C-alpha cells in the first residue's frame with residue numbers, strides 16, 4: 001500500500017520509460033524510478049478499492065445488520081457511541097477552526113508572557129466545562145453499556161436448545177447434546193437453529209484461544225482452553241449468517257469460519273432427525289470401494305463416520321458431510337471437485353491444516369469422493 005501511495009503521489013512515473021531494474025527499493029520508488037509492474041500492481045489496488053468498500057456492505061456477516069435481540073443491543077451501542085464520538089470530533093474541530101481563525105484576525109503586539117487575568121478566567125471556564133462534558137459523556141456511555149450487557153445477560157436461562165462448540169485449529173466442532181449418547185449430533189462448522197428461539201451456545205477450546213463471533217446475531221465470546229464460557233444466540237429472521245474466529249489463533253486463523261442457519265422449527269427438527277441417523281451404507285460398487293479406501297488408508301484414525309468402524313476425533317465428524325454447505329471451515333464450497341481437491345492435497349488449500357496429504361490412487365480418490373459425497 002505504501003508503495004501504491006507513493007506511486008500515486010507522482011503520476012509522472014506512470015509515463016516514464018521503463019528502466020531495467022532487477023528490483024525496487026523504497027528510494028527508487030520515492031524518486032520515481034519504478035518498473036512498470038509496480039505501477040500495474042498499484043492500479044490494481046486502486047481499482048479494487050471500491051470493491052473492498054462495497055464488500056463491507058454485504059449483510060451476511062455484519063454487525064450493522066442485526067438479526068437477533070442480542071445483536072440489536074450491541075448495534076444500539078455502536079450507533080450511540082458513534083454519535084457521541086462524532087459529535088465530540090465535530091466540536092473539537094469547530095473550536096480548533098475558531099481558534100486558528102481568531103489568531104489570524106487579531107495579530108496582537110502583546111508579548112505571550114503577559115498575563116491577562118480576565119482571559120485566564122475565561123480559559124479556565126472553557127477547560128472546566130469541556131472536562132465536565134467529557135465526564136458526562138463517559139458516564140452516559142458506561143451506563144448505556146451496562147444496561148446493554150444486563151439486557152443481553154437476561155436472555156440466559158430462557159434457552160430452548162443447547163449447542164456445544166469446541167474450537168480447534170482451524171475448524172469448529174459442533175455438538176447437540178441429546179438425552180442419551182446415541183442421540184447426540186456431531187457436526188462441524190455449521191450450526192442449525194430454530195428461528196426466534198434463544199439457543200445456549202457453550203464454548204470451549206482444546207488447543208489455543210479462539211473467539212466465536214457471528215456479528216449478525218451476537219457479540220464475541222472467547223473460547224479459552226479449560227474455561228468453558230457461554231452465550232445466548234437468537235436469530236429472529238430465517239437465513240444464513242456467517243461468523244468467523246475473531247482471535248488470532250495461528251496460521252489458518254483467517255480460514256476458520258462458521259455458518260449459522262436459522263430455519264423454521266419444522267425444518268430444524270427434520271434436519272435434527274436426519275443428523276441423528278447413522279451414515280447411509282454404500283449404495284453401489286464405487287461407494288463400497290470408497291468406504292474401503294477410507295477405512296484402510298488412515299482417514300478413519302482422525303475422522304468418525306457413525307455406522308462404520310471409523311471413530312477418530314482429530315478431525316471433523318463426516319457422518320453427514322454432504323449435508324453441509326462448505327468444506328474446511330468455509331474455505332471451499334461443497335462440490336465433488338472441491339472435495340477431491342481437498343482430499344488430494346489439503347496442504348495446498350489450507351497450508352498448516354492438521355490434515356496431512358495422503359497419497360491415494362486416482363481411482364481410490366474418485367471412489368472416496370463418491371462415497372463421502374453420498375453421506376447426506
Ligand code: HEC
Nearest residue numbers: 170171188298299302314315316327328329353354355358
Ligand atoms: C491426522 C488426522 C487426519 C487424517 C489422517 C485425515 N484427516 Fe481429514 N481432516 C483432518 C482435520 C484436522 C480436518 C479439518 C481441517 C481444517 O478445516 O482446518 C480435516 C478435514 C477433512 C474434511 C473436511 C471436513 C469438513 O467438514 O470441512 C474431509 C472431507 C476430510 N478431512 C477427509 C479425509 C479423508 C478422505 C482422509 C483420508 C484420505 C482424511 N481426511 C485423513 C484430519 C485428518
Ligand SMILES: [Cu+2]
Nearest residue numbers: 210245249256
Ligand atoms: Cu481461531
